[in-house]
Amino acid sequence: MAFEPISEHLAPAATVGRLIELTLGLSLPGSVLTLSPDEEVFAEEEEAAFVYKVVSGAVRTTRLLSDGRRQIGAFYLPGDVFGLESGPVHRFSAEAIKPTKVAMVRRSGVERAAAQDPVAARQLWLLAAHELEDLQDHMVLLGRxxxxxxxxxxxxxxxxxxxxxxxxxxxxxxxxxxxxxxxxxxxxxxxxxxxxxxxxxxxxxxxxxxxxxxxxxx
Amino acid sequence: MAFEPISEHLAPAATVGRLIELTLGLSLPGSVLTLSPDEEVFAEEEEAAFVYKVVSGAVRTTRLLSDGRRQIGAFYLPGDVFGLESGPVHRFSAEAIKPTKVAMVRRSGVERAAAQDPVAARQLWLLAAHELEDLQDHMVLLGRxxxxxxxxxxxxxxxxxxxxxxxxxxxxxxxxxxxxxxxxxxxxxxxxxxxxxxxxxxxxxxxxxxxxxxxxxx
DNA sequence: CGCAGGTTTGACTTCACTCAATCGGCGTGG
DNA sequence: CCACGCCGATTGAGTGAAGTCAAACCTGCG
Incomplete structure (x- = not known):
């Protein structure tokens, strides 16, 4: 079991200006957020301006039906990338499960990298493809x-x-x-x-x- | 209701050498398969050497559990692309639901196009991203x-x-x-x-x- | 030490599954 | 042209797996 700092901030604290390695061979300037349990990283329908990577702790993505039924899309652990969208807004909300640090980089930077560098573009595709594969297995689990x-x-x-x-x-x-x-x-x-x-x-x-x-x- | 040819071939018939527009701005040489109801396009675990697009008819992708329980991943209708994998093999099998024509292009050609053309690379990512979005909605449906x-x-x-x-x-x-x-x-x-x-x-x-x-x- | 939160277990209910019979529409052959 | 047969769809009756409601149990923390 990891030892976490004893107390967490009430608002997410950000460290700015670091270089974040989002995935192999795709590093971009970004910052690190520190989150307390149940603190939100982003909300459903919110503009998807950043892409995130778990540094430490754990994150869940959730969607709520109108009557309160909840589906958790995935759990993200250290090293996992989340919040990358193809459309304008986030389709799930994301919350820390326990004291957590997440790195964030501008989505525009990621898209620019992909537009210029075919290797970065491939990494982006692989990210989506792997998430798709996980979800396909999960669909079989839920369905059958x-x-x-x-x-x-x-x-x-x-x-x-x-x-x-x-x-x-x-x-x-x-x-x-x-x-x-x-x-x-x-x-x-x-x-x-x-x-x-x-x-x-x-x-x-x-x-x-x-x-x-x-x-x-x- | 569409009128289909009265009789279908016993083995898939292929027309070779056409130029297939897989998705907007990504056209590659390929061929068209003609399939009878329940005929297989590819099997689970089979090498994923081609990417497919429904021309007419309908296709289902399925996965079977060891005891026969079956999950249908998706239904593909005219215009839909399917069978694109990031790994070496197909993770679902694909079958025609009714008399169907599917266009197929070599995956190697698709990957080469993506490696050379950032626009093609983006289309590839969008393809995966949209399938991911559909699957996320489906997960909520199955789960809740x-x-x-x-x-x-x-x-x-x-x-x-x-x-x-x-x-x-x-x-x-x-x-x-x-x-x-x-x-x-x-x-x-x-x-x-x-x-x-x-x-x-x-x-x-x-x-x-x-x-x-x-x-x-x- | 006692409280609060999450977890476990129990009793009962309910929604979807199973098994089975019937229905219906389409295609074939008389 | 109509009757029959076949296959998929519908409906019914009974069962069962998971849900609901509720009580008891940890266990970490103030």
């Missing part, structure tokens, strides 16, 4: 998997991303549910079920150890 | 909408794509179900429900008229 399968797939993916079998969950059961199309209670039950079957261990609610990858991949 | 809402949203989207309130459905209830994360019976019941509420009319199973857009957009 059971609650236990959804939670198992989610844990396996987190484990692959962190490249460890020991996962530190930054998000609540409610967040996981809103990502997997389930309620927080169903997520909790699915985790208990997996632990009962010895596929995972739950030293505590925010720590998961994957014991049996093949039992989870079914 | 009820059966009737899913069917309503699906019909509205088809209507917007065709720019008519009179929809000619090329796909079966089973296909719609596998796209919306429902069973064919639930799709049928949802349609009957919408017709009972006068939000749509069903002159027959494959024709839908949207009567009340606002009742469907809820």
């Amino acid at each position: 998997k059971t609650a236990v399968e959804r939670v198992a797939s989610f844990l396996v993916k987190l484990s692959q991303r962190a490249d460890t079998r020991v996962i530190d969950l930054p998000m609540s059961r409610n967040d996981i549910g809103d990502h997997l199309g389930l309620t927080l209670e169903t997520v909790s039950r699915a985790m208990s079920q997996l632990a009962r079957d010895r596929a995972i261990s739950l030293p505590n609610a925010r720590h998961v150890v994957l014991n049996n990858l093949s039992a989870l991949t079914c | 909408k009820t059966a009737v809402e899913r069917v309503a949203s699906f019909l509205v989207k088809l209507s917007q794509r065709a720019d008519t309130r009179v929809i000619d459905l090329p796909m079966s209830r089973n296909d719609i179900g596998d796209h919306l994360g429902l069973t064919l019976e639930t799709v049928s019941r949802a349609m009957s429900q919408l017709a009972r509420d006068r939000a749509i009319s069903l002159p027959n199973a494959r024709h839908v008229v949207l009567n009340n857009l606002s009742a469907l957009t809820c």
